[in-house]
Amino acid sequence: MTDSFRSGLRLGIPFGIVAFVLSLSFGVLARQAGFSALQAIVTSALVFAGSAQFAALSIVAGGGGVAAALSAATLMNGRFLAMGIALAPSLPGGPLARAAQGQAVVDASWALANRGDGTFDRWLLFGTTVPQYVAWVSGTVIGALAGDVLGDTERLGLDAVYPSVFLALLVAELKQARARKVAAVGAGIALCLVPLTPPGLPILAASAATLIGLGGRHR
Amino acid sequence: MTLWLLIAGCIVTTALIKAAGPVIAGGRDLPAWFMSIAALMAPALLAALVVTAALADGQRLGVGAHTAGVAVAGVLLWRGHSVVLAVGAAVVVTATLRALA
Numbered sequence: 515m516t517d518s519f520r521s522g523l524r525l526g527i528p529f530g531i532v533a534f535v536l537s538l539s540f541g542v543l544a545r546q547a548g549f550s551a552l553q554a555i556v557t558s559a560l561v562f563a564g565s566a567q568f569a570a571l572s573i574v575a576g577g578g579g580v581a582a583a584l585s586a587a588t589l590m591n592g593r594f595l596a597m598g599i600a601l602a603p604s605l606p607g608g609p610l611a612r613a614a615q616g617q618a619v620v621d622a623s624w625a626l627a628n629r630g631d632g633t634f635d636r637w638l639l640f641g642t643t644v645p646q647y648v649a650w651v652s653g654t655v656i657g658a659l660a661g662d663v664l665g666d667t668e669r670l671g672l673d674a675v676y677p678s679v680f681l682a683l684l685v686a687e688l689k690q691a692r693a694r695k696v697a698a699v700g701a702g703i704a705l706c707l708v709p710l711t712p713p714g715l716p717i718l719a720a721s722a723a724t725l726i727g728l729g730g731r732h733r
Numbered sequence: 734m735t736l737w738l739l740i741a742g743c744i745v746t747t748a749l750i751k752a753a754g755p756v757i758a759g760g761r762d763l764p765a766w767f768m769s770i771a772a773l774m775a776p777a778l779l780a781a782l783v784v785t786a787a788l789a790d791g792q793r794l795g796v797g798a799h800t801a802g803v804a805v806a807g808v809l810l811w812r813g814h815s816v817v818l819a820v821g822a823a824v825v826v827t828a829t830l831r832a833l834a
Contacts, residue, residue: 528815549736557743561744580739587746594750595750599757600754601754603767616751632767632768669831670828671798677806678806678819681819682810688776700776700778708793713792717782720777721774722777727773728766
């Protein structure tokens, strides 16, 4: 347990660095969209879901209402439903304990804790989340309080950070031919749905690509 | 005030969504087919996150400077370089392309 937790802490550091850069730009953009510094920091500390925060922010910045922003954030979070179901058998304890442990799920931690056989190393997951959480909150604090110094974050190329991080996690998952096939189908489903559905839904729908796994097993 | 309402809503829905899977599907042994689906969830969701973040802007598909940056990161990662190096290269390529444009 503690070994897993410790290696999780180590594995989480590069993702923490990346989370810091991302949350820095969240802090800056939140201020520009009309959030107070306190509101930006509370959001990062208690929501702690990057893509949902950016989704809500882009709607607020575009002049959208609370309902639209909240739905966008919730759809973005839809994938945590799929991740949580996959993780569930690896979490001990009663419903409340499992619900609490589920809060530690962020994309990088969940992907790294995945043993590849359908089970997850939960202590590795908790460990990997710690540096990312610390970095996420501190990046937001700095971005929200000192963001004016940075100026336009898009000019700095920071919007390339988020997809590159997921690509790093994805590359590590592609050792098996079946995983490569599922990834290709998942990407295809998502791209087809982008013009047709609100953002977030294409990602959740991509989870249907895992059904390929069933076909392979029973043949 | 409305922003606080939005923030509170995001806190509650995110916590509920993260709790839902472990509460609903936990606490019992699940069949083999479930485990084989669970094992493949990561490549499916990560691939979808990558392509939507690199190629979609809201509901519009298209390429930008950041798409090139992400492609460079992909090549570096495929050759076994570290995440931090790949992300750094992606940022530099994207920023340089935008500065030249």
